[in-house]
Amino acid sequence: MQASLRRTLWISRVTFLEAVRQRFFAFLLVLSAAMVLSSVSFRVFDFGHGELKFIADFGFGGMFFFGSVLAVVMTAQLFFSEIDNRTALTLLAKPVSRAEFLLGKFFGAWAVLGVFVAVLASLQGTVLWAREQELVAQAEQAGRIPTTFSFGGLVQLALLQWLRLGVVISIVLAISALARTFLFAVVVGSLAVVAGQLQWIAQDALLRPTDSPVYAAFLWVSTRIIPNLQQFNLADALVLGASAVEDGAVFAVFLSGLAYLAAYLTVGALIFRRREI
């Protein structure tokens, strides 16, 4: 067990080093950081919401969008570069199991996304804090109750975003284990992210009565197979305290994310075990 863990960690380490050297990672990180920093300039387009909410929505929206692009494209690229360049031949000819290889890829990619989320969340926190100081001063002068945000909530939300991106990585790895080409994995992986974002529609439909058992079965299966990626969107509740979070809701989302992550990695490992290199 310890030896297996060590092999997995070594593969993760090299995967991480390979990923952070990619220009694609640096490009998306800079682009996302610019988006978070520029949110202050765009706050006049706040659509009637509070400024801090606009800044938080803008920043976390960018974090998820660019994070998802990174999770899909980078994960598929890291997987297929090993297959196409035949470095996987060298690795898998050693006492490394297919599951260890896949887990190593997962943890390496997830660590890169961890850096991505941490950098953006830090910037987001700084921007929110700076604007909060100005708003508090203005509110005190006007005798109003100031709008604030929660640092603890920001950290929780960043962790949830990281978990959400982990779920995306595990889905892309499961698809890559089956796919023959990088392009197929990226296209299907992207569709899976879109389906995850829209999964709540199927959940709503499932709650409505229907005469068709086939339709109901389809919805039931869809809502089990496809994770609801919208459930991780708790910025309003956690960061701004705009709405209440039910007891245990964050924990339930956390557990749900971990369950999907483990399930997709298991499926990926089972598929990859039969793949001929």
Next chain:
Amino acid sequence: MSSAISVRHLTKDFRIGLRGLKLRAVDDLSLEIPRGQVYGLLGPNGCGKSTTLKIVLGLVTATAGEISILGQPSATSAARRRTGFLPEAPYFHKFLTGRELVRYCAQLSGVADADVDAAVEDALGLAAMTEAAARPIGTYSKGMLQRIGFAQAVVHDPELVILDEPTAGVDPVGSAAIGNMIQAMRAKGKTIVLCSHLLGQVEQVCDRVAIMDRGKLVLEGAVEDVLARRDRHVLTVEAMTPAARAAAEAALAAHGATVTSVTHPRRSLEDLFRELVTGSRDA
């Protein structure tokens, strides 16, 4: 003692296209590769050599047949722990240095933490890569890539080393260096399976050879046995005059022997090249 590799009735079919047409890459192959020898696996491109090696290493599943490595079923971690592999045209992460790559492979191969440093330096020394070990792999020449590939294959001191085209694209000096590494491994009692198109080198370093064609085994045996023509003899004579030659032919004819050809001995172009460029390295 069991064979290093035992292959019994191995068959591999690949499915091609949507209709699933079968392509038989390996056809009822049986081989016993003894321990402690250098074994050459030869054949033209597409004859099933690399597929056979991949099946042995568990990278591809067999359609039928049984394989064991050092007495253990192949495709198990335990069997692979005792095996080293250098793939054809190896590619490694370019950002790693040679030493980092060999260390990485040592860790994956189960070398104990306390022994890693010594194992890495031993493997680098064996592959004559110690001086270049601190450089990123992206700066290596083809010959150096093969040598660092050899180092990663032997860093865990395996009992069996499988080399798939280790000299492909390497100049004769580099090729000779790899030949020396193979000899050094044999001197340590290791079993080496060598897949190569350089027949001259195979002839020099291998104890036994197997020749495959269209997935089937067409010849197997000790190099001396399969190459020797017991009904012919070669005499090398210095300062032979025409008169001496005529006398020798007459003497042989008197005993019923016939001289079929008289030529001047030649050295190989490879020997000449190596002699002229001895000492140069492809660093």
